[in-house]
Amino acid sequence: MERHLLQITGLTKSYDGGRTHALSDVGFDLHEGKSLAVLGPSGCGKSTLLRLIAGLETPDGGEVVMNGDSLNDVPPHRRGFGLMHQDLALFPHLNVRDNIAFGLRSQRWESEAIESRVNELLELMRIEPLAARSVDAISGGEQQRVALARSLAPRPRLLMLDEPLGALDRRLREELAQEIRRIRDHEGVTLIYVTHDHDEAFAVADGILVLEQGRAVQHGPPEDVWLNPATPFVARFLGHENLFRCEVSTGPNGIREASCALGFWQPVAPSDTPRCTALIPPEAVTLTPLNQDDGVAATITDVTLQGGSYDVTLRIRGETLRAGVPVSAASTRPQPNTPVSVTIDWTQTRLLNWVE
Incomplete structure (x- = not known):
């Protein structure tokens, strides 16, 4: 059974x-061995939240509780937490091995225990060949691994990580994000991870x-936050742009339906509210030549290539309206000012119980 740490x-x-x-008035629970972003x-x-949890600042109100004990009056060095900053x-005067060992020596670990733990982490981080090198002589990604x-x-x-990958390029960020999860699972550490990047x-x-x-x-869980953003701010911050105000009504057959400005109907209403918001994923939008099917006429205004x-x-x-067209599915690049026919797969849309 999971317990609140x-x-x-x-x-x-x-x-x-x-x-x-x-x-x-910020609050949440975190189970042992789990991670929260x-x-x-x-x-x-x-960052203020992390500093309050770490004990580096004093809250005006509220409480930090660990294993049932309040930490509000416990100084930072006695909380047993780790905090890694973006910088x-x-x-710089210590090599990779000695940087990793620094905290252990400060805590007066035995020499053999220090050597064993450092060797374990060098292997876990896949930086064993760098052990004797200066931290100024290794790459940014390698420095991140040493700091972790x-x-x-x-x-x-x-363990709390404050924007740990912010200074790296996207490829390295993606690579190290996966590594952090692997390392967290190996160590079994409870993790709070601060970032502005939802990916x-x-x-x-x-x-x-x-x-x-x-x-x-x-x-909530990542899947729920992505699929059901709780507010317009969350939806926009996550990059959802196809958000349309809907009116909810009861059709001739007695089924409550929602209609948006695009004229499409969804026979499932989220609640008894008279209004809601339709979130239409770009991949739910299909483009075909005008008049080729029963879709709605539209005009392409802009096209950019993003990934595939x-x-x-x-x-x-x-x-x-934004549509995502896989390069592999397009015979030619879509062109601005081209009239097209639009259809939407309503099974991929979500109705959200709020309006802007």
Whole structure:
């Protein structure tokens, strides 16, 4: 049975005499061995949350509880937590091995235990050949691995990573995000991972906490957060752009239906609300030559290539709609100002119980 390792209740923090609210009533539970990604834009309170949990700052209200014990009056060095910042803070005068061993020596581990733990982490991080090298003589990705190894070395009860991959290019971020999950599973460490990148968050975490202006606006499994964003802010932040206001009514057959500005009907309403929002994934939109089928006439206004798909922007019935067209499925590149016929696979759409 899973047990709560960490319980955060009502954390609140203000600055400038209460004029700047960094966090307002934030709370969540985290099970032992699980990972939580704290997701949101710059300035939303993510780093402040970590600093309050680590004990580096004092909350104005709320409580940090670990294994049932309040930590509010426990100093940072006695909490047994690890915190890794984006700037890494590696020691340039020490080599890779000594950087990893630094915290263990500070905690007065026995020499044999230090050597064993450092060797274990060098192997786990796949940086054994770098052990004797200066940290200034290795790549950015390798430095990230050294910093992570140093944070893991004392076997912290909780490891917190603050934008750890922000300075790396996308390929390295994707590679190291997968590595962090592998390493977390190997070590069994409980993890809080702060990022503004939802792809990183989904790759690393078992749960997602979304912050907006210091408030928690959604908390749940990655799949649920992606499929059912709780607010317009969450939907937009995750990159969902096809959001359409719907009116809900009861049809002649007595079934409640929702219609959006595009004229499509969905025979399942989310609740008794008279309005809702339809989220249409770009991959649910199909384009064919005009008048080839029973679709709705639209005009292509813009086309960009992103990865293996064309991101096609359309103007349809006074609305803007985005479609994803796989390169492999397109005989030619779609062109702006081209009239097309649009059909939507409504089985892929979601109705969300809010309106902007």
